[in-house]
Amino acid sequence: MSFGHVHNLRSERCVVCSRRYSCAVTSADFPRYPLGSAAGEPDPSVPRAGLFIALEGGDGAGKSTQIKRLARGLAQGGLEVLTTREPGGSDLGERLRNLVLDPQFAPVDPRTEALLFAASRSSHVETVIRPALERGAVVITDRFLDSSVAYQGAGRGLGTSVIRDLNAWAVHGVMPDLTVLLDVSAATGRQRRSTRAEDRMEQESQDFHHDVRQAFLALAQDSPQRYLVLAADQPIPVLAQQISERVTQLLAERNLGDQAAAGRSTP
């Protein structure tokens, strides 16, 4: 099956070749992940082989810590698990990451910044995430589209809807089944990362990071089905347990792998 052409069923245009109606692709070739709804939710009518989980939150919220624990538990249950991150995740994306986070380029024009994050994401989706989901893997990403809405849309003041639309185009309908928001205050986040050098985004002011936090919370409120919001100042094992429970439930709904796997606690 070719996934080269992606039909936007609303405009009836192929989003790859832009042809209306006349594209050679038939309904049998439609990908599993067409453009999602306007709200950026996965299209529930489309069968999905794998499971896509994103961890979001402010810098220092504890995303990487939780991803490691979750991935370990799932892999022990025999599932194929792919952990990845944004910006980055693909060869090209990692190059873009180095550029967009490098303090030597500060200040970066906000639109340029938004496009660089979106370009990294598009490459990440097409070369890493979509193929893994097609194989039936569980993909866990450290940040995804909602980071752009929060940091560029709200933090930079570019507007959340324009950034969501830009990125909806970039991801061709691939949206997380579950987004875990580790909600952390700007002050706690800064304190937790005080032992390491800050990248260009982390160097932003407390006010900037406060706006980002509020934007994440608003996104979660808009999509309660997709979001699990957790207070990030809870102990690491307590957070891990809450995430595991939600993922176990999702795996059961999808009939994926050993459904008990996500619930296994890891030391």
Ligand SMILES: Nc1ncnc2c1ncn2[C@@H]1O[C@H](COP(=O)(O)OP(=O)(O)OP(=O)(O)O)[C@@H](O)[C@H]1O
């Ligand atoms: N629940 C927690 N309570 C206290 N400290 C934590 C907690 N979770 C993580 N930490 C610590 O906070 C620091 C940042 O954690 P981690 O790297 O997982 O965060 P992150 O969200 O991935 O950060 P960033 O987005 O900046 O890469 C680490 O030193 C980690 O050990």
Ligand SMILES: Cc1cn([C@H]2C[C@H](O)[C@@H](COP(=O)(O)O)O2)c(=O)[nH]c1=O
């Ligand atoms: C995906 C994405 C990220 N950012 C910001 C958020 C962080 O400050 C850095 C990434 O660093 P991390 O240690 O890997 O969390 O980039 C952003 O502004 N917009 C985005 O789309």
